[in-house]
Amino acid sequence: MRKPAGVQTAPLVESVRSGDPRAIARAISALEDHEPGAEGIVQELFPFTGNALLVGLTGAPGTGKSSLANRLAGHYRVQGKRVGVIAVDPTSPFTGGALLGDRIRMQQHATDDGIYIRSMATRGVLGGLARATGDAALVLDAAGKDVILIETVGVGQDEVDIVRVADVTVLLLVAGLGDDVQSFKAGVMEIADIFVINKADRGDTDRLENELKVVLGLSRRTDGWLPPVVKTVATEGLGVPELAQGVEEYWVHVQRAGLRDEKRVQRWQERLVELIRERALERVLKSGVGKEQLAGYARQIARRERDPYSVVEELLRAAGVAE
Numbered sequence: 001m002r003k004p005a006g007v008q009t010a011p012l013v014e015s016v017r018s019g020d021p022r023a024i025a026r027a028i029s030a031l032e033d034h035e036p037g038a039e040g041i042v043q044e045l046f047p048f049t050g051n052a053l054l055v056g057l058t059g060a061p062g063t064g065k066s067s068l069a070n071r072l073a074g075h076y077r078v079q080g081k082r083v084g085v086i087a088v089d090p091t092s093p094f095t096g097g098a099l100l101g102d103r104i105r106m107q108q109h110a111t112d113d114g115i116y117i118r119s120m121a122t123r124g125v126l127g128g129l130a131r132a133t134g135d136a137a138l139v140l141d142a143a144g145k146d147v148i149l150i151e152t153v154g155v156g157q158d159e160v161d162i163v164r165v166a167d168v169t170v171l172l173l174v175a176g177l178g179d180d181v182q183s184f185k186a187g188v189m190e191i192a193d194i195f196v197i198n199k200a201d202r203g204d205t206d207r208l209e210n211e212l213k214v215v216l217g218l219s220r221r222t223d224g225w226l227p228p229v230v231k232t233v234a235t236e237g238l239g240v241p242e243l244a245q246g247v248e249e250y251w252v253h254v255q256r257a258g259l260r261d262e263k264r265v266q267r268w269q270e271r272l273v274e275l276i277r278e279r280a281l282e283r284v285l286k287s288g289v290g291k292e293q294l295a296g297y298a299r300q301i302a303r304r305e306r307d308p309y310s311v312v313e314e315l316l317r318a319a320g321v322a323e
């Protein structure tokens with residue numbers, strides 16, 4: 001099959017598999033930017049994936065996700081594990097300086113070949129970040145990373161989608177940040193396999209811990225897992241071995257209960273739906289429909305000049321997605 005010009009897949013795939021950081025960076029960028037032929041990278045790397053443990057770290061801006069990822073990565077490195085870190089950048093202007101901070105904090109690993117750190121900075125207007133993150137994780141997986149940490153700000157649906165990429169999800173909370181258990185968005189509570197109360201050197205962590213334990217004790221998960229609550233001081237590395245132990249225990253639980261495959265099947269089912277959705281959207285946009293044109297349709301619909309379904313049908317037909 002002929003591939004369009006763009007990425008030279010074969011040599012790149014080889015270099016990624018050998019763990020070459022430059023090849024990893026190149027492959028992730030190609031996928032992130034949707035370069036022609038980039039999908040060939042995933043297609044060829046795919047048979048070599050499925051070995052890494054994907055750990056999602058999520059939480060409100062500034063809760064200490066990067067600091068904790070940094071420490072956790074260090075912990076795994078000491079155990080001889082190869083680590084990948086994907087930091088999905090928050091776009092909030094309040095945390096705009098975080099990237100630089102991340103770089104500085106991660107610097108101590110800069111000369112270590114067993115760790116690869118990547119920021120996903122592009123947030124497409126029409127989504128796609130979850131896909132890009134998933135693809136980056138596949139590249140790191142094929143590159144032989146044993147553990148892949150995915151840091152994402154847990155605020156919206158997009159972030160929840162990103163966490164769905166992970167095998168194990170860790171939710172960071174900080175006492176006194178308005179993170180009161182009642183106010184948690186439905187869904188966020190359910191996706192966390194491990195709760196971390198970070199900045200345990202500050203504030204009244206006992207109250208939050210007790211509240212959490214009460215809520216967790218009341219709700220029963222279908223997989224029979226009771227999420228542990230771990231206190232950490234990410235800046236000092238305190239509680240990090242306990243967190244790593246929690247991650248390990250959860251994964252052992254999943255495997256013992258025979259749920260590993262089921263979990264991954266479910267995840268792929270969600271990602272398939274996502275990919276189909278994204279593909280259809282992409283085809284529509286490629287057929288020449290731009291943002292302005294969409295806005296034009298939206299205006300017509302709002303004025304009741306047209307109905308939304310006939311517009312969608314028309315767009316899908318024009319893009320060749322529908323008959």
Ligand SMILES: Nc1nc2c(ncn2[C@@H]2O[C@H](COP(=O)(O)OP(=O)(O)OP(=O)(O)O)[C@@H](O)[C@H]2O)c(=O)[nH]1
Pocket residue numbers: 059060061062063064065066067068090095098101153198199200201202232233234235236
């Ligand atoms: N006192 C204290 N400060 C901490 C702790 N963990 C992180 N911090 C500080 O909190 C700030 C935010 O930490 P980050 O690790 O950047 O937090 P983040 O969740 O990655 O932030 P965003 O990516 O911007 O959402 C930094 O100034 C850290 O030094 C902790 O356990 N105790």
Ligand SMILES: [Mg+2]
Pocket residue numbers: 065066067087098102151
């Ligand atoms: Mg961060």
